[in-house]
Amino acid sequence: MKARDQILRRRIRILTWLFIVGLVISGVTAIPLRQELGWLVHVGGWDQTARAALPASGMAFWLLTIRDALDHASPFLFYGTDWLAFGHFVIAIAFIGALRDPVRNRWLFDFGLIACVLVIPFAFIFGEIRGIPLWWRLIDCSFGVCGFVPLYLCRKWAIALESAKS
Numbered sequence: 001m002k003a004r005d006q007i008l009r010r011r012i013r014i015l016t017w018l019f020i021v022g023l024v025i026s027g028v029t030a031i032p033l034r035q036e037l038g039w040l041v042h043v044g045g046w047d048q049t050a051r052a053a054l055p056a057s058g059m060a061f062w063l064l065t066i067r068d069a070l071d072h073a074s075p076f077l078f079y080g081t082d083w084l085a086f087g088h089f090v091i092a093i094a095f096i097g098a099l100r101d102p103v104r105n106r107w108l109f110d111f112g113l114i115a116c117v118l119v120i121p122f123a124f125i126f127g128e129i130r131g132i133p134l135w136w137r138l139i140d141c142s143f144g145v146c147g148f149v150p151l152y153l154c155r156k157w158a159i160a161l162e163s164a165k166s
Contacts, residue, residue: 005164008157012102015150019112020092020099022147027088030081037067062133091115102158103165109155116151119144 029036041047046060054061095112097105120141127137 002164005161008161009102012154012157012161013099015154016095016098016102019147019150019154020095023088023092023095026143027085027092030085030088033078033081034067034070037063037070041067059135062136098154102154103162106155106158106162109151109158112151113148113155116144116148119147 038047041063044060044063046054046064049060049064054064091112095108098108102109123132123137123140123144126132127134127140132140
C-alpha cells in the first residue's frame with residue numbers, strides 16, 4: 001500500500017471516529033433531558049429566577065420555559081427522546097462499515113451528507129411550527145454543518161483511494 005493511501009485511510013478513520021463519537025454523544029444527551037436542563041439552569045444561575053422577570057427572547061427565558069415544560073411533561077414524552085437516542089446509536093453503528101472499508105462503503109458518507117443537509121430545512125420548518133426561537137434552530141443547524149465537514153472530506157478521500165486503485 002502506498003504511503004499516500006495510508007495517510008488517506010488514517011484521515012478517514014480519524015474523521016469517521018469523530019463523527020461516530022459525535023453521534024453517540026448527541027444520542028446520550030437526549031436521554032437525561034430533565035437532569036441536563038436542571039443542571040444548565042442551575043449553572044446559569046437562573047434556578048431561582050421567575051420566567052416573567054426575564055426578556056422573552058433571551059436564553060434564560062427559553063431554558064426556564066423548557067425546564068418547566070419538561071417538569072410537567074408526561075413520562076411518555078421522554079420515551080420519544082429515548083428513541084431519538086437509539087436512532088443516533090444505530091446510525092453511529094452503521095458508520096463502522098465506513099471504518100472497515102471506506103471505499104466499498106462510501107455510500108455511508110453520501111447518506112451522512114444528505115442527512116446533514118436535511119437537518120437545516122427540518123430545523124427551520126419544524127422549529128417554526130413548534131415555536132422554537134431562531135437562535136436555537138441555528139444551533140440545531142450547526143449539527144448538520146459540523147457533521148457535513150468531516151463526511152465531505154471522508155467522501156473526497158474515499159474517492160481518491162478508489163481512483164488510485166484503478
